[in-house]
Amino acid sequence: MLPMAAGLSVLIPVYNRAVGELVNPLLAQIADWPGPVEILLLDDFSSNEFRLVNRPLGDLPGVCYRELPQNLGRAAIRNQLAATAQHEWLLLLDNDSLLPDNQFLARYAAALGRAAVLIGGTCYETAPPTDPALHLRWHYGQVREARPAAVRQAAPYGQLTINNALIRADIFRQFPLDERLIGYGHEDTKFGVELAAAQVAILHLDNPVLHDGLEPAAVFLQKSAQAVHNLAQVYRHDWLGTDSRLLQMALRLRRLGLAPAARATLGAAEPALRQQLLSATPRLALLDLLKLYWLLRELA
Numbered sequence: 001m002l003p004m005a006a007g008l009s010v011l012i013p014v015y016n017r018a019v020g021e022l023v024n025p026l027l028a029q030i031a032d033w034p035g036p037v038e039i040l041l042l043d044d045f046s047s048n049e050f051r052l053v054n055r056p057l058g059d060l061p062g063v064c065y066r067e068l069p070q071n072l073g074r075a076a077i078r079n080q081l082a083a084t085a086q087h088e089w090l091l092l093l094d095n096d097s098l099l100p101d102n103q104f105l106a107r108y109a110a111a112l113g114r115a116a117v118l119i120g121g122t123c124y125e126t127a128p129p130t131d132p133a134l135h136l137r138w139h140y141g142q143v144r145e146a147r148p149a150a151v152r153q154a155a156p157y158g159q160l161t162i163n164n165a166l167i168r169a170d171i172f173r174q175f176p177l178d179e180r181l182i183g184y185g186h187e188d189t190k191f192g193v194e195l196a197a198a199q200v201a202i203l204h205l206d207n208p209v210l211h212d213g214l215e216p217a218a219v220f221l222q223k224s225a226q227a228v229h230n231l232a233q234v235y236r237h238d239w240l241g242t243d244s245r246l247l248q249m250a251l252r253l254r255r256l257g258l259a260p261a262a263r264a265t266l267g268a269a270e271p272a273l274r275q276q277l278l279s280a281t282p283r284l285a286l287l288d289l290l291k292l293y294w295l296l297r298e299l300a
Helices: 020-028 048-059 074-084 104-111 132-145 149-153 169-174 187-197 217-238 245-255 259-277 284-299
Strands: 008-014 037-043 063-067 089-092 117-119 165-168 202-204 209-211
Touching (some): 020 048, 020 104, 037 074, 048 063, 074 169, 089 169, 132 284, 165 169, 187 217, 217 245, 217 284, 245 259, 245 284, 259 284
Parallel strands (some): 008 037, 008 089, 037 063, 117 202
Antiparallel strands (some): 089 165
16 A cells, blocks of 8 residues: 655656646646655746747646746756655656656556666657658667666666656755766766665666657767767766776777777768768667767767
8 A cells, every 4th residue: 555645746857848748648647646746847948939838837736837047957957856846756757758658657656665766768659750860869769778677677777767767855865966967968877876886776667758859860969979978077077987888998999009090090980970870771880989989089
């Protein structure tokens, strides 16, 4: 029997996206949660057109909508949302997520108490998008991100993602996200390492959200470069990220004295790698090479 005091705060940072398609289905499932629920929307200085669309959501029962006067970034805005949350459990959702069905909150409620951190996962549409520019992001998501719970549980801390994560509020506040990481990527790497060191239990579930915000390949490459920069940053500042195969390869090349030659070779190939990845049939192995080049530059 779940305690009626198991309150839930749903934390959704909002940036340049209409979030009604996420908020309204969440509201429809509130009765499946064994306690009070609040939905906190914090706009990270979106353009005015999206603010105008999302502001009316703040008038819905159980929804609080606020706007920031400047952009905080992915880590800082989540910390701020957690600081204002009223309840014992925090559900972190990206604003480009959609619920797969009407049992999303019920599945989390059924697992409540089995671990301090529950990770639901991510899924993608089975058919590729009609726009070829979106193929790289869709293909990457299908191959690298849409993993069943059993696979993720084999490396529970390394497979942690802060999108679609149900976390006890006291745990999240004890290990806030690193706000030095301004842009995209690896804000959850240090979080996962800290949870592992503190032996905080993590349970991965098959309760995915649908990633609806596919970026064009050119934008995804920019975000991937930012993620590589953040990986180098957590390594330099905290000696973290060494479980990343990308970082392991870069460090191995450096130990063998091969990093300068690899950097020069990949640098010469960069235009061709980009051109292939921008095509309708992108190859993820070439994305790995491009990311290795970026990381070798960061670590030079």
